[in-house]
Amino acid sequence: MKFGPLPLRETLGHTLAHSFHQDGLRLAKGHVIRAEDITRLEALFVTELTVAQFCPDDVEENAAAAELAAGLAAPLIRVTEPLNGRVNLIATGAGVLRLDASSITAFNTVDPSITIATLPDYARVNEGTMVATIKIIPYAVPRDKVVQAAAKLSADCLTLHPFRPKTAQLILTRTSGFKPSLLDKGEAAVRARAVTLGLSLEGVETVPHTQNDIAAAIRRAGGADMVLILGASATSDSNDVAPAGLVDAGGRLTRFGMPVDPGNLLFLGELAGKPLVGLPGCCRSPALNGVDWVLERLMAGLPVSHDDIALMGVGGLLKEVPARPQPRRIRKSGKSAAPHILLLAAGQSRRMQGAHKLLREIDGVPLVRRTAERLLRSRAGGLSIVINPQNTAVEKVLEGCNAQLVPARDASSGLAASLRAGINALPPEAGAVIIALADMPEVTADDIDALINGYDPARGAAIVAPVAPNGKRGNPVLFDKRYFESVASLEGDSGAKSLIDAESDNLRLVPRGAGVLVDLDTPEAWDNWLEERASS
Structure with missing residues (x-):
C-alpha cells in the first residue's frame, strides 16, 4: 500500500487518508473517492488529497480482520462484524478464558500492522464481555502477511470454559467465644460468591473446631459436588485440625497455602474424586482474594493442582501496597462524599x-x-x-x-x-x-x-x-x-x-x-x- 498526497484527478478509487470538511462537504476518513467527489472538490478549489493506494496483493482492513477472526471462532465466543479494521470477540456466556499465549505472541510478531489484544489467561468473563480484539492498523495489509498471521492461530488459541451448575456443602466451625455474627457473616460471604458462579449451597453445618468433628462433617457431605470449610481459627499448618480432619475422613491434602495475598491460608484437597477447599478467613470479606480464582476454575471444570496454585503468584498480589494509592483511606478521612x-x-x-x-x-x-x-x-x-x-x-x-x-x-x-x-x-x-x-x-x-x-x-x-x-x-x-x-x-x-x-x-x-x-x-x-x- 502506498500512502501520500496525489493530484486530485489521480485520487479516483483510492482511500481518503484524512477526513475532509469544508463548506458543507464532508468526506470521512477511509472514504473511497468517487467521480462525483472529485467534481465537488474541484468546485472548492481543492487540488490534492492524501490517500492510501492499494497494491494488487493488498487485503482491505475489514476483510483482513474478518478473515483472521474467523480462525478464532470457538464455542461461546461471538465474532462481531468488522468496522474500521476491527473485529471484536465477545463471550456469549459466563466462564473462564484460556489462552495459548505463545500463539498470540507469534501472531503479533508477523507484522506491526496486524494485531490482537486479549484478556489475561484464566480471566473470568460474563456474557457480553469482550475477550479479544483484532485490529488492522492501516487501510490494507499485504495478502502474504495475512496468511502468515492466520497460520499462527491454533484451534485452541482462545477457549471459553463455561461455569457449570454445581452443589457444595459448607462446613463452618466455631471455637469457645466465637461470635455468632461471624458465622453469619462468613456464610453470607460464601453465598454471595457462590451465586455469581452458579454454585448452590446444598447445606450448611456448623461444628466445633476440632479434628474429629470436622472429619465427621466431611464424611456427611459426600452428596455434594464439592466441600467448603470456613474455620473459626485460621489454618496455620498442613497438620492443623481442618487439613487433618480431611485426611481422617479418607481424603487427601493436595496443597496448603497459596502465593496470593489475600488468600495465603487456603488449602486444597480431594475426597472420592471431589474437591475440598479450605477457605481462609479473608473470605468473610467480599473483596477479591485467591479463593475466587480457585472456585472460578473449579466451576469451569478446569483442574486446580499443586502446581497450578504455585503459578498464581505472578499477579497474585491483590491487596493494597504502598506503591499504589489507597482510596479507602481517603474516603474514611472525609475527603470524598458518599455516592x-x-x-x-x-x-x-x-x-x-x-x-x-x-x-x-x-x-x-x-x-x-x-x-x-x-x-x-x-x-x-x-x-x-x-x-x-x-x-x-x-x-x-x-x-x-x-x-x-x-x-x-x-x-x-x-x-x-x-x-x-x-x-x-x-x-x-x-x-x-x-x-x-x-x-x-x-x-x-x-x-x-x-x-x-x-x-x-x-x-x-x-x-x-x-x-x-x-x-x-x-x-x-x-x-x-x-x-x-x-x-x-x-x-x-x-x-x-x-x-x-x-x-x-x-x-x-x-x-x-x-x-x-x-x-x-x-x-x-x-x-x-x-x-x-x-x-x-
Missing part, C-alpha cells in the same frame, strides 16, 4: 399504551415520587432526578422533593441522553454514582445501602450491582468516578450493560431480593405486580 443517586425519570412511557407509568399511583402516591422518597432514606450523599422538560406533569409531582431536577432536553433520543445529562450535573465532590430507574417500585433504601457497603474500588469493587436470588443481575448499579466519562459517552437506548460486562474484573455483586428485577413499563407488568402485591 450520589441519579434517578432516571425522563422516559416517554411508550409501552404503557397512553398512560404514563411514572404518574400511576401506588398507595395514593405517583410512582416517581414514591421511588424518590424511598431512595432518599438511604445513606447516599444526595439525589438528582433526570426528567424530560416537556413532561411538566412529572416535574409537578416532584415539587418539594429533596432532590435536584435535571432536564434532559434530548431525552427522546434514548436512555443515553438521560445518563449524559445526569452525569454532567453531578456535584463535583461525588466520588461515585448510583444509577436507579424510577419505574422499579420494590427498590428500597436498604438496596442502596447494600451497594454503598459493597463499594470498595481499592479492592476491585469499582462497580457494584445487586444480584437477585435467581442469579440475575438487577438495578440500581453503582459506578466509581472513573466511569463517569464512559457512562456519559454511551449512545442510544442500551444503557450501561455493555460497560458493566466489559469491566467484569471490577464488578462486585451483592445479594438482594427479587425486587431488584421488578420494573413496571407495560400495563401487563403493572397488573401482574399489583396482583402479586395484593396476595402477599
Whole structure:
C-alpha cells in the first residue's frame, strides 16, 4: 500500500487518508473517492488529497480482520462484524478464558500492522464481555502477511470454559467465644460468591473446631459436588485440625497455602474424586482474594493442582501496597462524599399504551415520587432526578422533593441522553454514582445501602450491582468516578450493560431480593405486580 498526497484527478478509487470538511462537504476518513467527489472538490478549489493506494496483493482492513477472526471462532465466543479494521470477540456466556499465549505472541510478531489484544489467561468473563480484539492498523495489509498471521492461530488459541451448575456443602466451625455474627457473616460471604458462579449451597453445618468433628462433617457431605470449610481459627499448618480432619475422613491434602495475598491460608484437597477447599478467613470479606480464582476454575471444570496454585503468584498480589494509592483511606478521612443517586425519570412511557407509568399511583402516591422518597432514606450523599422538560406533569409531582431536577432536553433520543445529562450535573465532590430507574417500585433504601457497603474500588469493587436470588443481575448499579466519562459517552437506548460486562474484573455483586428485577413499563407488568402485591 502506498500512502501520500496525489493530484486530485489521480485520487479516483483510492482511500481518503484524512477526513475532509469544508463548506458543507464532508468526506470521512477511509472514504473511497468517487467521480462525483472529485467534481465537488474541484468546485472548492481543492487540488490534492492524501490517500492510501492499494497494491494488487493488498487485503482491505475489514476483510483482513474478518478473515483472521474467523480462525478464532470457538464455542461461546461471538465474532462481531468488522468496522474500521476491527473485529471484536465477545463471550456469549459466563466462564473462564484460556489462552495459548505463545500463539498470540507469534501472531503479533508477523507484522506491526496486524494485531490482537486479549484478556489475561484464566480471566473470568460474563456474557457480553469482550475477550479479544483484532485490529488492522492501516487501510490494507499485504495478502502474504495475512496468511502468515492466520497460520499462527491454533484451534485452541482462545477457549471459553463455561461455569457449570454445581452443589457444595459448607462446613463452618466455631471455637469457645466465637461470635455468632461471624458465622453469619462468613456464610453470607460464601453465598454471595457462590451465586455469581452458579454454585448452590446444598447445606450448611456448623461444628466445633476440632479434628474429629470436622472429619465427621466431611464424611456427611459426600452428596455434594464439592466441600467448603470456613474455620473459626485460621489454618496455620498442613497438620492443623481442618487439613487433618480431611485426611481422617479418607481424603487427601493436595496443597496448603497459596502465593496470593489475600488468600495465603487456603488449602486444597480431594475426597472420592471431589474437591475440598479450605477457605481462609479473608473470605468473610467480599473483596477479591485467591479463593475466587480457585472456585472460578473449579466451576469451569478446569483442574486446580499443586502446581497450578504455585503459578498464581505472578499477579497474585491483590491487596493494597504502598506503591499504589489507597482510596479507602481517603474516603474514611472525609475527603470524598458518599455516592450520589441519579434517578432516571425522563422516559416517554411508550409501552404503557397512553398512560404514563411514572404518574400511576401506588398507595395514593405517583410512582416517581414514591421511588424518590424511598431512595432518599438511604445513606447516599444526595439525589438528582433526570426528567424530560416537556413532561411538566412529572416535574409537578416532584415539587418539594429533596432532590435536584435535571432536564434532559434530548431525552427522546434514548436512555443515553438521560445518563449524559445526569452525569454532567453531578456535584463535583461525588466520588461515585448510583444509577436507579424510577419505574422499579420494590427498590428500597436498604438496596442502596447494600451497594454503598459493597463499594470498595481499592479492592476491585469499582462497580457494584445487586444480584437477585435467581442469579440475575438487577438495578440500581453503582459506578466509581472513573466511569463517569464512559457512562456519559454511551449512545442510544442500551444503557450501561455493555460497560458493566466489559469491566467484569471490577464488578462486585451483592445479594438482594427479587425486587431488584421488578420494573413496571407495560400495563401487563403493572397488573401482574399489583396482583402479586395484593396476595402477599
